[in-house]
Amino acid sequence: xxxxxFVVPGTPRERLRWAVADGWMMTRRDLMHWAxxxxxxxxxxxxxxxxMLMFGYLFGGAMSAPGGNYREFLVPGVLALSMVxxxxxxxxxxxxxxxxxxxDRFRSLPMASSAVVVGRSAADLLNAVLTLAALVAAGLAIGxxxxxxxxxxxxxxGLLLLLRLAMLWMGIYLGLVLRSAESVMALQILVWxxxxxxxxxxxxxxxxxxxxxxxxxxxxxxTVAATRELFGNPAWAGESWPAQxxxxxxxxxxxxxxxxxxPLSIRRYRRLSR
Amino acid sequence: xxxxxxxVVAEDLRKRYGDTVALDGFDLTVPAxxxxxxxGPNGAGxxxxxxxxxxxxxxxxxxxxxxxYDVRRQAMEVRYRIGxxxxxxxxxxxxxxxxxxxLFGRLQHLGAATAERRAEELLATFRxxxxxxxxxxxxxxxxxxxxDLAASLILAPPVLFLDEPTTGLDPRGRNEMWDAVRELAxxxxxxxxxxxxxxxxxxxxxxxxVLDGGRVIADGTPDELKxxxxxxxxxxxxxxxxxxxxxxxxxxxxxxxxAETEPDxxxxxxxxxxxMAALTELVRALDDAGIAAEDVALRRPTLxxxxxxxxxxxxxx
Numbered sequence: 001x002x003x004x005x006f007v008v009p010g011t012p013r014e015r016l017r018w019a020v021a022d023g024w025m026m027t028r029r030d031l032m033h034w035a036x037x038x039x040x041x042x043x044x045x046x047x048x049x050x051x052m053l054m055f056g057y058l059f060g061g062a063m064s065a066p067g068g069n070y071r072e073f074l075v076p077g078v079l080a081l082s083m084v085x086x087x088x089x090x091x092x093x094x095x096x097x098x099x100x101x102x103x104d105r106f107r108s109l110p111m112a113s114s115a116v117v118v119g120r121s122a123a124d125l126l127n128a129v130l131t132l133a134a135l136v137a138a139g140l141a142i143g144x145x146x147x148x149x150x151x152x153x154x155x156x157x158g159l160l161l162l163l164r165l166a167m168l169w170m171g172i173y174l175g176l177v178l179r180s181a182e183s184v185m186a187l188q189i190l191v192w193x194x195x196x197x198x199x200x201x202x203x204x205x206x207x208x209x210x211x212x213x214x215x216x217x218x219x220x221x222x223t224v225a226a227t228r229e230l231f232g233n234p235a236w237a238g239e240s241w242p243a244q245x246x247x248x249x250x251x252x253x254x255x256x257x258x259x260x261x262x263p264l265s266i267r268r269y270r271r272l273s274r
Numbered sequence: 275x276x277x278x279x280x281x282v283v284a285e286d287l288r289k290r291y292g293d294t295v296a297l298d299g300f301d302l303t304v305p306a307x308x309x310x311x312x313x314g315p316n317g318a319g320x321x322x323x324x325x326x327x328x329x330x331x332x333x334x335x336x337x338x339x340x341x342x343y344d345v346r347r348q349a350m351e352v353r354y355r356i357g358x359x360x361x362x363x364x365x366x367x368x369x370x371x372x373x374x375x376x377l378f379g380r381l382q383h384l385g386a387a388t389a390e391r392r393a394e395e396l397l398a399t400f401r402x403x404x405x406x407x408x409x410x411x412x413x414x415x416x417x418x419x420x421x422d423l424a425a426s427l428i429l430a431p432p433v434l435f436l437d438e439p440t441t442g443l444d445p446r447g448r449n450e451m452w453d454a455v456r457e458l459a460x461x462x463x464x465x466x467x468x469x470x471x472x473x474x475x476x477x478x479x480x481x482x483x484v485l486d487g488g489r490v491i492a493d494g495t496p497d498e499l500k501x502x503x504x505x506x507x508x509x510x511x512x513x514x515x516x517x518x519x520x521x522x523x524x525x526x527x528x529x530x531x532x533a534e535t536e537p538d539x540x541x542x543x544x545x546x547x548x549x550m551a552a553l554t555e556l557v558r559a560l561d562d563a564g565i566a567a568e569d570v571a572l573r574r575p576t577l578x579x580x581x582x583x584x585x586x587x588x589x590x591x
Contacts, residue, residue: 021383029377032377033368036373100367108328273332
């Protein structure tokens with residue numbers, strides 16, 4: 001083969017070009033995964049849709065929502081919950097690469113060290129957009145509508161993706177710490193109660209007082225409440241601070257998660273060279 | 275780049291993990307174009323040494339240079355010039371063999387066409403062309419290792435690191451890996467390989483460093499190392515296991531050294547100085563003692579014996 005030229009970037013501009021090119025290659029790696037395993041992608045998209053249909057039709061009849069239509073109440077809940085479920089995909093991808101030595105191979109290549117995280121984020125956020133699209137389509141099919149205008153709807157999707165970004169950083173951190181893809185079981189055991197101890201399926205007002213308050217403080221509840229408000233879907237009135245200011249809380253919680261887990265993840269990644 | 279200087283130089287590398295000392299003053303020089311074996315038991319510090327030399331781990335102190343570039347301050351320059359085959363086949367299981375090689379080529383900033391051409395070349399070299407379109411999770415252990423090695427050679431690096439490259443391979447896979455290493459060495463690649471298998475180092479390496487407790491405790495060509503314990507060995511295989519203690523006693527009297535007894539091979543083995551005199555005298559003494567020998571032979575010591583000898587000495591000193 002012809003001798004390749006070894007160009008190690010010196011200027012910030014060249015470094016940025018490397019970071020973009022390598023980050024894009026890492027994103028493409030995930031897109032190739034999807035292309036090689038279309039069945040898994042479809043199953044991943046159908047699962048939250050199935051949860052939505054199950055709650056909408058099996059339990060929905062027995063549920064009463066504030067303002068009447070339970071399915072209108074339910075859809076924002078499942079949208080936000082699907083963003084939280086995303087942490088499992090991030091975690092599995094990161095821990096599998098660490099366990100198999102693939103992360104070490106990347107680290108021994110002359111590439112931008114940010115590429116692993118950039119590629120992971122881009123691919124996971126793209127997957128989140130597809131998940132939201134599938135859920136919105138299914139939601140529209142079962143009678144859910146947004147009533148607050150397009151700008152408000154986009155703001156709601158922005159908040160949902162922000163929650164996914166928070167879960168992404170948490171997933172990266174846990175993947176680097178636990179280093180074993182099998183631990184995803186433990187993660188699932190934690191994620192499900194978080195999903196149910198929220199306002200996604202039932203109004204916290206129907207729960208015992210102390211539990212209702214705890215549920216209102218759940219980060220997931222904040223995003224659900226905020227998106228309900230932005231979509232103009234039925235919600236409930238709560239006494240607690242997060243219930244009073246859902247939009248602000250839906251920004252603060254993910255911001256806090258990112259502020260904590262992004263630096264922790266970067267530190268942990270650097271510590272791989274210890 | 276310094277083309278005439280050594281490919282790998284490590285000076286006084288030290289690394290500890292908590293209370294565990296992984297490297298304790300590790301020195302190494304590997305001339306360009308040679309195959310060097312790092313031989314040692316588990317926990318001797320082989321992997322830590324390789325991880326430091328390949329920029330994956332930072333040493334606590336000491337310096338290391340690859341092809342003249344410092345592993346800490348010029349890590350990117352080093353990474354362009356090395357290939358690394360670790361203990362696991364570090365390839366993407368979901369991607370196909372071809373997709374893996376193109377991906378790793380692109381991540382080393384080859385253009386799309388160049389990366390694809392290089393992938394085809396390597397697939398052909400490692401007899402993976404037929405399986406190139408299948409996901410790696412369907413590959414056998416040997417195929418994975420070949421792909422892993424191919425992925426390490428995309429830029430035809432002048433220095434290749436192999437960390438226990440045949441661990442977990444069946445004999446056929448092991449022979450394939452050995453052949454590949456020999457071909458690379460013939461083509462001028464500098465190879466540093468770690469192994470726990472003494473015959474592997476003996477088979478492949480021109481020069482061997484024996485590692486124990488994070489330091490090089492002996493150094494030399496395989497022949498030099500064998501000579502280090504001085505003597506050739508005299509083996510006696512007896513016909514009847516019951517004769518072993520008596521045979522051992524006779525051998526000890528003749529050689530003036532303690533004999534090693536291996537009951538399952540019905541063998542007594544001892545180092546001797548004067549080869550022919552010892553042989554003649556032993557045959558006569560065995561005959562006098564009425565012990566039926568099935569085989570009496572002189573041989574060079576194996577690296578196993580060299581290694582035991584060297585590490586034992588280390589413990590005593």
